[in-house]
Amino acid sequence: MFPYDDHDYESLLNDPAIDPDSADALYALAQFCRRGKGCPASEVAYQKYLQRAADAGSVQAKTELDAVTAAKKPMLDKVDISAMSLGELVAAADDGKADALVPAARRALKLGDTPRAVRYLKRALDFMSTGAYVYTDEEAQDICMTLAHIMQGDPYNDEKAVTHYYGMAQEFGSVQAARLLERRYRTGTGVAQDDAQADAYALIAAHSGNAADKLNCAAAMMEHSKNVDAALLLEEAAESAPSGDVAKAISLLEVQLGQREATPELVCWAWSRVVVIESSGECTFGMRINGAATETTQRICIKILFEKIYNCRNNGPDAATGAGLTMKFAYASYIVRYLGSGDAAVFPWAVYCVKNATPVDKEKNKKAYADALYICGDCCRYGKGTKKDDGQADAYYVAAAEAGNKEASVICRNVPKASSPATPSSQPSEEEKARWKAKRNMDDSLEIYHKVQRIYRKYLCLPLLYLIVYYAYLKPTYTRTTIFTFIGAIALVIGSIALMIGGIMQCGMSCTLPEVITEERRQKGSTEVKNPEGMPFARLLKWLPTIETFAGLSILMINCGTFHF
Known part of the structure; x- marks a missing residue:
């Protein structure tokens, strides 16, 4: 047992009553990293926190660190690579000289020998895991990020390996790797999608970042209903005394959490930053917040202004x-x-x-x-x-x-x-309402009438063309008669069905057919607009769909009879 054993990595860092730089807290963090309690298990992070706890005066941490150090292999002999030729550098790296591995990998990458570079970089990481050779944290981060970049491209295209090396880089303290891991866990790229793990990496990156980083992470936490984490981040961001838009945005998020009131000055600032983005007929809102605010932060700020305030x-x-x-x-x-x-x-x-x-x-x-x-x-x-x-x-x-x-x-x-x-x-007035109702009826009737016209033109052309060709130009023979009669029958079936549909649609017209034709003439600018009931052939036009339907069916029956005999 040790102090704070009832906590985990995340809760200990977020507990305002605990000093995370105290000896007991650092030792507890080391144990959490070793066990993977509230964070990914990491031997490197375990030893790092153990060293910090020992430096802070923890006797237990010093004893444990001495035991770990005693189990390490002795450091390998160093070599001077400053005056080495390419052949000597490659030979030293092939012989396992630790100082030559990373420089040789860099030269191999420049020359396009990616497999050799990967082999050298992996061996350098192996030395670190065994303790035989220890790079600085910055050097280790660079090695891991380089491997991740290589694994992401051809010929490897290994997303799982990319996630693995990002994880190693984050263990060595890379904030960039933590952000990339947060994105990967959020989208399920190279790893199973896990919002909780994504939030954990987002918090790690935010705690190491500036006020804008903490603001963006707090907005993401609020979107996932983790308001306590968001409030702690906003408090931490405010303590760094940010200025300009970042400070205003922090205050706006605190309004949502009930930590402050919306002042007229804050509301005026928020309105001044609202922007509307229109694309493909859709409207989206954003906020011009100087300081690299993410889309999530902008969305949360807009929602607070419109829906909260x-x-x-x-x-x-x-x-x-x-x-x-x-x-x-x-x-x-x-x-x-x-x-x-x-x-x-x-x-x-x-x-x-x-x-x-x-x-x-x-x-x-x-x-x-x-x-x-x-x-x-x-x-x-x-x-x-x-x-x-x-x-x-x-x-x-x-x-x-x-x-x-x-x-x-x-x-x-x-x-x-x-x-x-x-x-x-x-x-x-009632008169105006009646006039508008009549206008809507006429619009609906015109729309139906135009649909009927389109159906007639589309489906009657083929049967009429058949009749003209058959009776005017072809000499009836058995074969030709059979073929063209069959084609004509199919065409007339389609035309007759279309005419029946048109007749049904005619029944749905609110206005009479003569009235519709008169309105169409008026819209086309015709100078002669007659009284609908006095129009020539008005009754014929009214019954035209029915007449044409029966005519089409009669011709169809004649053609079918010719084909049968």
Whole structure:
């Protein structure tokens, strides 16, 4: 038994009541590294902590260290490599001269002899494990990182070996290796995916890094609900007296953990750093934090600003203003885009944008204003965050289309501006609601009519072409008649089915066929627009799908009869 035996490596380092540089703590850390308790088992780290504990005055550590030292092999004889030629250097390395191994490996790499370099570097590490020759920690880190880099490329491509050498480099104190191991365990590259192990390596790297490293690691810990570790890291980062954006970001994360209040100055800084990134129609948010903030840190900071400070998912702009927070069109538009049109909580924020947009806002942030109008229309149309109201939705859609929103333009296409309600906030009259309902019916009918036209053109061309070729140019013979009758039968089957589908679709049109044709003429700019009921062949056009269907079936039966006989 020894002091702190009830702890493990991570809990001992994170316990604020324990001095990690005391003799007892260092000895306990040595034992944890030897056993692999709370950290990867490592003989090198064990001896390192044992040496530090002995230097700090631990008698138990000194006795144990003497026993370990006595078991080591004697140090090999050193050789002077400064004046050696390439042949002499290679010969010395082949003979096992420790001083020649690493320089010979470097020369081999320059000459492109990777297998020889790997052999020399592995032998150097073997000397370290046996104690026959001990490099400095920096030299050992360099050897391990070099091997990892070699294993990652051709001809080896050994991800497990890469992870192994990164682990050895981290044991010798490499912060870079700890970060790489954290990434590998997080993604499962060269090792089984393990978030807990990834977090352990992230903490190791953060404790050895600067304030920005601690900030980024704290954000990652918060994302994995390890708030105690995050709070300790933030406290440690704050003690290093950071300045600028890093200090502000640390304060913002402390707001999320309840360790401080959000001051107006901090909120103003956060808004000034918000950026919107649009790609392929998708909108993502980031924060310009000078000091190499990771995407995780930026994401956490955005979430704190929008959801913790402004509580955008539960409260509206009025509640934010009542809490003493600053509200502007730009702030509300950011929240609208953050929530998206699918969230019912977006409606009050979108309405705030519409009602409080100044002429400058409408001109400078035209897209944001148009998007807010469109989202208001969606919320009214589907009853998200407000009562369902088609008339009010149409008013918002028209205003959004006029402001340049493409989706709203599709909904309100070809509608004269004079027929739209005056303002989105006004309640439309019953007459206006009826007019907009008729307009939607006409749009739906036109869409069906155009689909029917496309079906006719696509599937009737082949049967008609067959009939023309068969009756006008071919001399009927048995073989030709059989082949072309068979082809025509198949084509007419497809055409007849298409016509029947068209007839069914015609039944789904809210407006009569003459009315639809009249509307199509008007949209195409025809100067002659007749009364639908007085149009020539109006009744014929109304029953055209049914007539064409039966005609197609009749021709099909005749052709099938010809083929049979």
